[in-house]
């Protein structure tokens with residue numbers, strides 16, 4: 001192999017395709033590549049010489065991503081943890097980051113399963129099976145987010161009482177750990193009193209995040225926010241699919257709103273910076 005090599009992500013970028021497409025090229029031998037310490041490397045000259053064929057670049061990249069995601073979703077619905085984990089490993093070793101795996105593969109699959117359940121295409125049992133497998137995959141993927149070094153801040157995340165959706169809390173916790181935060185994941189259905197008691201026992205808390213997935217649970221959300229405020233917790237981020245706007249979040253007692261996990265990361269990073277600056 002020529003001495004100047006690029007990673008699979010860089011090769012994908014140079015080719016203008018999704019990393020999974022580039023991964024398929026090397027796995028199937030269409031583009032020469034070599035694994036070094038578990039990571040694919042491709043000679044820059046081979047990338048330059050590679051001719052992908054006639055289909056439009058964007059169309060091909062999207063098609064490969066959609067196909068991969070659909071195969072993954074099928075494994076979830078089949079309750080096939082081993083098969084779903086094989087695909088997860090393929091993605092992670094093929095160059096996709098753990099954060100992108102959550103954001104681009106696992107989250108849209110769960111959302112699609114939810115829509116198919118609501119449309120009557122997927123049974124309750126299948127949906128439960130898929131979420132059980134998803135839970136186990138999150139358990140196995142979590143360590144990939146581990147990061148060494150000084151913590152940027154300390155956070156508590158949880159879902160309000162009556163909301164049984166713990167997966168979004170677990171996934172967001174991992175993403176924030178990957179950004180260097182110490183995160184206490186309290187999971188689903190946390191009574192307000194217990195949430196506040198946990199926060200009271202911590203000395204270096206930066207902020208709390210509340211994941212509200214189920215709509216119609218506003219009473220529990222505002223009770224939680226009110227008790228957190230009363231306990232002197234000043235930075236309260238509220239988000240999740242049940243919260244549609246900053247106005248709604250603020251009316252429920254939050255001081256910050258986020259519509260996605262990227263926005264949660266941005267908000268907590270800003271709060272950590274502010275609290276560091278205040279300590280100086």
Ligand code: B12
Pocket residue numbers: 107110111112113114115117118127128131135162163164165166167168169171172188209210211212213214215216237238239240241242257258259260261262263264
């Ligand atoms: C898995 C699942 C379950 C599992 C939960 C397992 C678990 N341990 O989490 C179980 C089987 C328990 C379940 C139960 C129910 N569920 Co359910 N469930 C789902 C499903 C399929 C996936 C949820 C998930 O994990 N998504 C992945 C996460 C990562 O995506 P997300 O929630 O969209 O989050 C994104 C953003 O909102 C943001 N985000 C999330 N949290 C936070 C927090 C902050 C602070 C910020 C800034 C951002 C942020 O980050 C994510 C990515 O950007 C959804 C479908 C869907 N659309 O999500 C239905 C869904 C949420 N469920 C629904 C329903 C109706 C129910 C039940 C009422 C069903 C029933 N009749 O029993 C019960 C409710 C139980 C209860 N009291 O809570 C509805 C909710 C509708 C509504 N009106 O709110 C959905 C949308 C399905 C649907 N299409 O109708 N469910």
